[in-house]
Amino acid sequence: xxxxxxxxxCGACPIPxxxxxxxxxxxxxxxxxxxxxxxxxxxxxxxxxxxxxxxDGAVIPRPGGKLAFTTDSYVIQPLFxxxxxxxxxxxxxxxxxxxxxxxxxxxxxxxxxxxEGLPMQTLWNVVNSIRVAAQETGxxxxxxxxxxxxxxxxxxxxxxxxxxxxxxxxxxxxPAAVQTGDVIILSGDIGRHGMAVMxxxxxxxxxxxxxxxxxxxxxxxxxxxxxxxxVHCMRDLTRGGLASALVEISSxxxxxxxxxxxxxxxxxxxxxxxxxxxxxxxxxxxxxxFILFVPQSETVKCLEICHAHPQGHDALVIGxxxxxxxxxxxxxxxxGGQRVIRMFSGEQLPRIC
Amino acid sequence: xxxxxKYRDAAAIKQVIHAIRSLSTRKWPIMExxxxxxxxxxxxxxxxxxxxxxxxxxxPGCPVCVTPLEMIDKAILIAAQxxxxxxxxxxxxxxxxxAQDLLAVKAAGQDIRIVYSPMDALNIAQKNxxxxxxxxxxxxxxxVPAIAMTVYRxxxxxxxxxxxxxxxxxxxxxxxxxxxxxxCRIRGFLAxxxxxxxxxxxEYIPIAQKFNIPIVVTGFEPLDLVQGIYLCIKQLxxxxxxxxxxxxxxxxxxxxxxxQSLMSQxxxxxxxxxxxxxVIPASGLQLKPQYSSWDAxxxxxxxxxxxxxxxxxxxxxVLQGLKKPPQCPAFAQQxxxxxxxGATMVSAEGACAAYYHYRTNQSVPLxxxxxx
Numbered sequence: 108x109x110x111x112x113x114x115x116x117c118g119a120c121p122i123p124x125x126x127x128x129x130x131x132x133x134x135x136x137x138x139x140x141x142x143x144x145x146x147x148x149x150x151x152x153x154x155x156x157x158x159x160x161x162x163d164g165a166v167i168p169r170p171g172g173k174l175a176f177t178t179d180s181y182v183i184q185p186l187f188x189x190x191x192x193x194x195x196x197x198x199x200x201x202x203x204x205x206x207x208x209x210x211x212x213x214x215x216x217x218x219x220x221x222x223e224g225l226p227m228q229t230l231w232n233v234v235n236s237i238r239v240a241a242q243e244t245g246x247x248x249x250x251x252x253x254x255x256x257x258x259x260x261x262x263x264x265x266x267x268x269x270x271x272x273x274x275x276x277x278x279x280x281x282p283a284a285v286q287t288g289d290v291i292i293l294s295g296d297i298g299r300h301g302m303a304v305m306x307x308x309x310x311x312x313x314x315x316x317x318x319x320x321x322x323x324x325x326x327x328x329x330x331x332x333x334x335x336x337x338v339h340c341m342r343d344l345t346r347g348g349l350a351s352a353l354v355e356i357s358s359x360x361x362x363x364x365x366x367x368x369x370x371x372x373x374x375x376x377x378x379x380x381x382x383x384x385x386x387x388x389x390x391x392x393x394x395x396x397f398i399l400f401v402p403q404s405e406t407v408k409c410l411e412i413c414h415a416h417p418q419g420h421d422a423l424v425i426g427x428x429x430x431x432x433x434x435x436x437x438x439x440x441x442x443g444g445q446r447v448i449r450m451f452s453g454e455q456l457p458r459i460c
Numbered sequence: 461x462x463x464x465x466k467y468r469d470a471a472a473i474k475q476v477i478h479a480i481r482s483l484s485t486r487k488w489p490i491m492e493x494x495x496x497x498x499x500x501x502x503x504x505x506x507x508x509x510x511x512x513x514x515x516x517x518x519x520p521g522c523p524v525c526v527t528p529l530e531m532i533d534k535a536i537l538i539a540a541q542x543x544x545x546x547x548x549x550x551x552x553x554x555x556x557x558x559a560q561d562l563l564a565v566k567a568a569g570q571d572i573r574i575v576y577s578p579m580d581a582l583n584i585a586q587k588n589x590x591x592x593x594x595x596x597x598x599x600x601x602x603x604v605p606a607i608a609m610t611v612y613r614x615x616x617x618x619x620x621x622x623x624x625x626x627x628x629x630x631x632x633x634x635x636x637x638x639x640x641x642x643x644c645r646i647r648g649f650l651a652x653x654x655x656x657x658x659x660x661x662x663e664y665i666p667i668a669q670k671f672n673i674p675i676v677v678t679g680f681e682p683l684d685l686v687q688g689i690y691l692c693i694k695q696l697x698x699x700x701x702x703x704x705x706x707x708x709x710x711x712x713x714x715x716x717x718x719x720q721s722l723m724s725q726x727x728x729x730x731x732x733x734x735x736x737x738x739v740i741p742a743s744g745l746q747l748k749p750q751y752s753s754w755d756a757x758x759x760x761x762x763x764x765x766x767x768x769x770x771x772x773x774x775x776x777x778v779l780q781g782l783k784k785p786p787q788c789p790a791f792a793q794q795x796x797x798x799x800x801x802g803a804t805m806v807s808a809e810g811a812c813a814a815y816y817h818y819r820t821n822q823s824v825p826l827x828x829x830x831x832x
Binding site (some may be wrong): 309311369382384385440441442443444445446447449 | 817
């Protein structure tokens with residue numbers, strides 16, 4: 108398993124709450140123990156002037172222009188996995204959602220739901236991971252909340268983050284801006300996060316350890332926008348994978364999308380794990396990949412910027428938007444065959460044979 | 461994995477497709493037995509690329525699809541017992557019984573676990589001695605050896621809180637039943653490579669002779685599939701009816717003898733009901749009487765339970781190759797993977813689910829669509 112102790116890795120102090128080795132109900136009760144958690148753990152860790160105001164909400168300066176606002180909840184099991192943990196995901200996920208709106212992520216709220224019995228050390232590790240991820244992505248955690256629920260099975264924690272980002276350009280980015288002829292760029296290989304988590308959760312052992320692709324996308328997006336690329340739409344690939352992102356955009360934009368299935372990079376160990384379990388990598392979760400819809404004329408320039416960035420080093424064109432109004436995604440292959448890509452119903456379940 | 465890349469090589473596949481087109485003088489109706497093959501054919505669009513040369517009829521080789529309704533209901537009854545941990549391969553959880561599916565039972569709080577191997581279920585039994593652990597033993601000959609080995613270990617180690625709900629089915633009796641039907645249109649078979657890896661292909665030789673039908677043991681990669689189709693059509697065009705082995709890298713005539721002997725040590729043939737088709741004589745396996753202490757149907761006294769299937773769905777005709785999924789009026793309308801009416805829409809390997817996932821039900825034919 109990935110180090111259970113990112114705190115050590117990031118040089119953080121020892122656990123600041125010594126008298127309670129586990130979370131108890133009173134840590135969410137609004138009394139002294141809640142205050143202790145806030146004062147000893149959260150506020151020093153995420154220290155910033157807005158949080159220091161100790162108000163019911165953060166009062167943030169009003170920027171010029173438009174804001175992007177998003178929210179997401181994180182319920183992943185296990186909490187720590189190769190390549191990341193729930194804290195990192197909670198920051199990156201919200202940062203990435205803001206980045207996909209073309210916004211510069213600024214402020215994040217952080218709400219914990221903890222189960223009683225959760226080791227204080229686990230919480231501390233997650234909190235430190237959040238601190239590191241927030242520093243890395245330049246966001247401030249300006250408000251938050253903690254609740255504790257009764258233990259039910261294994262003790263865990265859930266996180267909700269909301270985020271605000273500033274839009275510093277005049278583009279309209281979203282499915283409605285997708286145009287016929289747009290080229291679709293994928294930022295790299297797919298399926299690593301989903302298979303990393305599944306391998307760990309199910310106790311599957313492969314020859315090589317698959318690490319999550321968990322990564323922040325705000326910086327690569329910043330570079331793309333700063334270069335003046337006329338981005339029509341972006342979408343990070345999370346649950347449901349590449350397939351679901353394409354189907355959602357095709358459906359919202361009322362456009363047909365054609366992709367070249369053989370072009371889509373899937374690492375061999377990920378592909379092998381998927382085949383073993385009967386899963387389609389197009390539907391497997393990612394946490395650090397995105398697709399971009401750009402005009403054909405800007406493809407080369409956009410790829411150059413991506414290739415110069417660690418999050419887009421292997422970016423490539425996987426398809427384009429076709430000249431029909433049929434909202435359908437079609438994958439062509441090298442032998443000339445085609446299939447329709449649909450939303451997956453329910454969740455992908457491993458097959459018998 | 462250069463190994464599988466070799467069998468996905470576009471140039472080689474195109475070459476065989478071209479050879480099939482040149483060879484075939486009519487549109488031969490050929491059945492691929494296995495649901496895995498159905499999915500690969502539709503995923504790669506091979507059925508459409510060969511539409512002039514072959515009509516691919518999708519056979520009943522999906523264990524999830526053919527598991528009878530009453531067996532799902534039995535699984536649900538067992539899983540609902542408070543002291544039971546019910547273990548299953550993942551895709552059985554979504555199969556609707558007459559009232560609900562196992563996912564709903566799980567959501568209601570019962571302990572239902574997805575396992576990747578029956579041995580995992582046995583380990584769960586050892587770790588939870590105060591629980592009764594039941595494994596849902598579903599599948600063709602491919603999955604039987606692993607389950608036989610698990611029961612063998614449970615017997616040897618006297619693990620008494622473990623049992624199996626057996627719904628195994630066998631391919632050759634189903635092929636004979638299909639070929640014996642008066643309206644049978646099948647002129648050739650692609651036999652399921654993985655089943656033959658266990659069982660060999662000697663069982664198919666008398667079938668090919670009796671029914672004058674070519675049978676080609678075929679793998680699951682696109683090159684395997686087009687090669688299997690090629691060999692089958694070549695026999696048909698030349699008027700030969702024999703068993704050929706396209707999947708020689710995994711399959712021998714006699715198969716895996718140690719696996720077969722373990723299977724026959726623990727299991728005996730039984731008449732088995734197939735969802736959508738009905739009872740086929742000697743088409744299933746059940747645990748031999750001396751192992752009844754590990755037989756969940758006996759332990760939970762569910763042997764006499766009978767459930768009738770809903771009339772509305774044509775999945776039986778689809779499984780027999782008499783109808784194609786889009787010919788069903790409910791297809792992609794009332795019947796979808798979210799709300800399956802029949803077995804063939806339930807499983808990811810079912811023919812209706814394959815059409816739903818890989819083919820548009822809208823009016824524009826795929827061949828008119830632009831390539832990237």
